Amino acid sequence: MEKRVTFSRWTIGILFAVPQLFLIFTFFYWPAGQAVYWSLTLQQPWGGGNIWVGLDNFRSILSNADYWNSITASLIFAAISTGLAMFIALVLAALTDRQLAGSWLYRVVLIWPYGIAAPALALAFRFILAPEAGFMAVVNQVWPGFWDPGLDGTDAMASIIVAFSWKYVGYNFIFFLAAFQAIPRSLIEAAAMDGSGVLRRFWDIQFPLITPTIFFLLVINITESFQDSFGIVDIMTSGGPANATNLMVYKIYSDGFKGLDYSGAAAQSIILMVLIVALTIVQFRFIERRVHYR
Amino acid sequence: MVERTPFLNFFTHLILFVGFVFCVAPFAIVAVAASHNLKDVNDVPMSLLPGSDFWVNIKTAWVTADLGPKLLNSFIMAFGVAAGKVIISALTAFSIVYFRYPGRMLIFWLIFITLMLPLEVRIVPTYAVVANVLEPYQTILDLTGLSWLIEKVSGVRVALSLGLLNSYSGLILPLVATATGTFLYRQFFLTVPDELTEAARMDGAGPLRFFIDVLLPLSRNNMAALGTIMFLWAWNQYLWPLLITTDQSHAMAVTELKQLIPNVGGAPEWHIAMAGTLIIMLPPMIVVVLMQRWFVRGLIATEK
Numbered sequence: 001m002e003k004r005v006t007f008s009r010w011t012i013g014i015l016f017a018v019p020q021l022f023l024i025f026t027f028f029y030w031p032a033g034q035a036v037y038w039s040l041t042l043q044q045p046w047g048g049g050n051i052w053v054g055l056d057n058f059r060s061i062l063s064n065a066d067y068w069n070s071i072t073a074s075l076i077f078a079a080i081s082t083g084l085a086m087f088i089a090l091v092l093a094a095l096t097d098r099q100l101a102g103s104w105l106y107r108v109v110l111i112w113p114y115g116i117a118a119p120a121l122a123l124a125f126r127f128i129l130a131p132e133a134g135f136m137a138v139v140n141q142v143w144p145g146f147w148d149p150g151l152d153g154t155d156a157m158a159s160i161i162v163a164f165s166w167k168y169v170g171y172n173f174i175f176f177l178a179a180f181q182a183i184p185r186s187l188i189e190a191a192a193m194d195g196s197g198v199l200r201r202f203w204d205i206q207f208p209l210i211t212p213t214i215f216f217l218l219v220i221n222i223t224e225s226f227q228d229s230f231g232i233v234d235i236m237t238s239g240g241p242a243n244a245t246n247l248m249v250y251k252i253y254s255d256g257f258k259g260l261d262y263s264g265a266a267a268q269s270i271i272l273m274v275l276i277v278a279l280t281i282v283q284f285r286f287i288e289r290r291v292h293y294r
Numbered sequence: 295m296v297e298r299t300p301f302l303n304f305f306t307h308l309i310l311f312v313g314f315v316f317c318v319a320p321f322a323i324v325a326v327a328a329s330h331n332l333k334d335v336n337d338v339p340m341s342l343l344p345g346s347d348f349w350v351n352i353k354t355a356w357v358t359a360d361l362g363p364k365l366l367n368s369f370i371m372a373f374g375v376a377a378g379k380v381i382i383s384a385l386t387a388f389s390i391v392y393f394r395y396p397g398r399m400l401i402f403w404l405i406f407i408t409l410m411l412p413l414e415v416r417i418v419p420t421y422a423v424v425a426n427v428l429e430p431y432q433t434i435l436d437l438t439g440l441s442w443l444i445e446k447v448s449g450v451r452v453a454l455s456l457g458l459l460n461s462y463s464g465l466i467l468p469l470v471a472t473a474t475g476t477f478l479y480r481q482f483f484l485t486v487p488d489e490l491t492e493a494a495r496m497d498g499a500g501p502l503r504f505f506i507d508v509l510l511p512l513s514r515n516n517m518a519a520l521g522t523i524m525f526l527w528a529w530n531q532y533l534w535p536l537l538i539t540t541d542q543s544h545a546m547a548v549t550e551l552k553q554l555i556p557n558v559g560g561a562p563e564w565h566i567a568m569a570g571t572l573i574i575m576l577p578p579m580i581v582v583v584l585m586q587r588w589f590v591r592g593l594i595a596t597e598k
Contacts, residue, residue: 006491013393019386092313
């Protein structure tokens with residue numbers, strides 16, 4: 001997508017981009033390059049610089065079952081929570097946009113969860129989903145041993161997915177509702193005059209018109225599921241039990257800052273970067289094509 | 295509403311109401327739990343009627359986690375990030391959308407990739423850069439031999455060093471250095487009709503004038519929306535402040551949450567934990583409620 005009319009004085013154009021370029025060079029590309037360097041070297045235990053080890057760091061990580069487990073956990077987490085958060089938000093926003101009596105209430109309330117810090121809602125959900133107090137405890141009284149995120153990996157994964165999705169339903173809802181409201185009312189009314197029902201209008205008018213939003217949210221949700229999950233994992237499960245929720249970012253943090261294995265953490269960072277960039281390029285190649293910008 | 299659909303309307307209300315309950319329940323549970331005493335909060339099932347210890351618990355949580363100065367720190371950082379993002383993203387998006395210069399697509403992708411790689415991913419090396427923010431430039435000077443040249447010519451040894459650990463700029467700048475806002479502005483600028491640009495150019499306006507007098511006023515809503523979103527995002531940052539503020543005087547409110555997790559083994563003080571959670575979630579909640587209109591209005595496209 002390009003502008004037809006542009007300005008010709010392109011030196012000024014570049015000047016506008018300079019502050020951003022400086023920032024991303026210093027705080028993004030340099031560290032990223034540094035990560036590449038560290039991933040190819042090994043720090044000497046007693047100082048004295050790094051020694052070149054080539055791809056050994058990658059080899060040792062990729063032959064580590066814990067790491068594959070972490071990748072699988074992250075992908076499962078990203079897929080389920082993104083799907084859940086976007087689907088629920090889409091349904092709620094589409095229904096709110098029908099503007100029945102009382103819809104203002106939903107418009108106000110449904111976006112609250114987005115305001116909450118991930119660690120704060122994680123602490124709240126840790127209490128709500130705790131096996132010995134709070135609400136799942138009631139279920140546990142009926143079926144003893146049914147729920148224990150402290151011992152059962154699936155339960156722990158379910159807990160962090162619930163907490164994350166709960167927040168991002170609010171986020172997606174904001175964007176979906178705004179997109180729905182941007183559709184001119186007259187379009188809907190004209191379609192209704194032609195005799196199309198609510199569902200047909202949704203699929204043939206509203207859905208195509210909000211595809212830019214869906215695309216935007218897909219990119220953001222997947223990225224955030226790798227990133228914003230850190231606080232939730234740190235507060236709710238600390239990566240446990242038995243590494244079931246040891247998502248990639250959490251593993252980088254614990255290996256790098258707790259295990260002080262910078263080279264290993266850097267190599268993991270590189271793999272994660274490649275993974276996310278690949279996912280994004282795929283999305284741009286194959287999904288943006290179906291997006292209709294107005 | 296266009297036509298009468300009583301059956302569908304019923305389900306609309308039903309589904310929305312269920313969504314409403316799921317959305318509000320956690321807030322209600324946190325608030326109620328924060329008002330119980332140690333025994334009641336650990337009852338199974340916990341009573342949903344508020345207890346009487348609300349203010350006592352709030353005070354205990356406030357003192358335990360020393361929340362006063364930490365909330366102030368969070369405010370300063372969140373404002374800084376929001377302002378930085380709103381300004382810098384607008385400039386960049388303008389450059390990318392309205393100019394056609396060699397390497398423009400390269401710049402677009404350079405910036406765009408930052409959106410894909412959040413701070414959390416490159417946390418270890420970014421930490422190293424913030425410890426001495428001029429290190430990249432020093433290294434470049436060393437590698438290109440410029441620092442040797444400067445030393446020869448002027449006799450001054452170049453040793454650039456500026457540590458930003460435990461400082462507001464160290465907290466704020468790396469968080470500004472991503473593309474979130476640029477993406478949002480770009481999407482918006484692309485919807486601005488070309489005729490406006492043509493008209494402005496025909497009236498003799500240069501790029502700067504067009505940017506300030508046409509584009510910025512048009513994107514006022516976008517700015518409010520972006521500012522709000524970024525404020526919340528920055529307030530809710532966790533991992534970065536956790537690493538960068540080793541000094542308690544710069545600690546953020548959100549990072550204090552970890553100290554409120556009840557210890558395994560001891561008496562689980564969930565009432566205090568929930569009171570602290572409530573305090574820390576309150577400021578962003580207020581922002582969401584007050585700025586709500588800006589979200590929706592700002593993100594709505596131009597027509598209607």
